[in-house]
Amino acid sequence: MDFRDSPDEAAFRDRLRSWLSVHAKEFPSSGDEYWARQGEWHSALYEGGFFGLSWPREYGGQELPPVYDVILDEELARAEAPPRPSLGYLVAGLSRHGSTELCTRFLPGMINGSERWCQGFSEPGSGSDLASLTTTAIRDGDNYVINGHKIWTSYSDVADWCLLLARTDPEAKRHRGISAFIIPMKQPGVQQRPLQMINGVTTEFGQVLFDGATVAVENMVGAPGEGWPLAMTVVGHEREPSTLGYAARYGKLVRQLAARTDGSANEELAWAAVQTEMLTHHVRRRLSEQLNGVTHTSDGSLDKLLMTWVEQSVGHAALAVGGIEDPHLLSAYLYSRAQSVMGGTSQIQKNIIASRILGLGA
């Protein structure tokens, strides 16, 4: 057992630090400015050799163990650089369920940042109950025609492509009638409606209206009716510790808060620090366990729940230290409230833990 870096990990960390000493401050790390330049940041990280670390080599990744993602997250936070663009769930969904042709066509651009992506799963009427979605895909010659309304679509306004779930068979049982598509976003049948989040940010999430948009038949991922397994891979991956590698970001905020309190005791801040420490070691333990080859279990729901508690305790600490006058800290607090909703609500995570891990028959 060793919590320290191996020689290879230490060498990687050193290279990353020296790269960050030059590039970290070139990009904004929060707010609308971050989202506006996220694509450039993604490309810069990739060009530097620091993005797609654990992904398949044939598509532009480096096939390194997942702990390298933790090192990346830690060093980005330490250098006050922007966070790592979060794409792991899309890479996982496409690489597991897509044909070789689709993977070869789309994964390299997704990983190197030359093509931007969004995810079209949730709808205004289908949140936790995703399988109730009503967006339709109707075959018309060599195309499917898409009609429906998607929401919580990160980067929808800048995306070139969307991994979309739509109903292809209204007669089938609800999970079975859903298919997945890779649909081009820059076309007349796609309309954007921005959403202003609770902290004022407008460029993170969007709503998308599909009104007769078309997608080629060959852009269906998997067979007709096989959208649900892909959706489960993607949402499962959204709860993976490497995707949830936010511990370093929370640590950064805790340090900023500590600097403002001049060492005077603040219970909420101390508790946030303890929780952040827990998450740091928890992510390391989970990623180490992945060396056994175990991934995508219901344990992701435990990780997501823990991460949510940590982010929200850090949010409370930000409020306790900064009051409501500091816009940066208030934004951190307000934003933390979404953590118990996005990627599956805390209530859904607890249902999964109770039924699949504890066997309580809920």
Next chain:
Amino acid sequence: MDVRLTAEQQQLRDAAAKLSDDLGPGSVHDKQIQQTGWRSLRSDGASGVEVAVVAEEFGRGLVDAPFLGPVLADDLARQVGDDGSGSTIAVNGHVIDARGYRRALTLDGTTVSAVDVGAARDAVDLTRAAADVNGTATAVGDLDSDAAQRWLALALATTSADLVGTARGAHMLACDYAKIREQYGKSIGSYQAIAHLLAESLALIEGSVSILRHAAWAVDELDPSEAIRAGRFAKVYCARAARTVCETAIQVHGGIGNTWECLAHVYLRRALTSTQLWPVKLEEINVGLP
């Protein structure tokens, strides 16, 4: 970076878990534990991780034979050339794990002293006996300040491990009960109100396991001040988590959970006691993260 238990550590955990299940509460099998040699893990060269592995399993099983006291005494004794085999530990004038012991070691600053075990004390913990010290302590040797800090880090990690085990035991008890207790014609665990409480408990336990593992590793692998820091963080987290998990276990059991008919309070009492041994307050948490 690889923070998995080694194969040997997993074997030790399995052996400790089996013994813990065999013994359980209400049994007195000092001899069997003596035969394992686990009370002298440190003088046999074991790391803090191995000590924590055994402590966690014994907490889970509410093992009522002394382990925490003697294993910490052994670690003090080996460093001052004392024969620690017949000693437990005294802290702040109270002897812990007193049953069967006539001598206790205590660390004051960097000085290790020995003192006689006096009269039994009423203990909150129903599984581990407490006693007063009798007479005055005699110095048996000195540690350097690094070694004294490391020993404190070991005490923090070991009591944290006991807390994690206690929480796991209480949680298992509550989950088993939630599956068989029926109200309104269904098992109570099938209701979200109960299921979510037990799901939260499991998340707290998993977080505790992770922060404990780091603290136990840190005992021997980090600078002493960092090892203490890791121990303090773990202790605060594990203590809060264990209390919540035990309280949830009581709530899930309903009325009977608030009586001596149910084991839930035995877990809670043990958790409160391990929290109060080398206690850490939130105000002592040094917030500046490394």
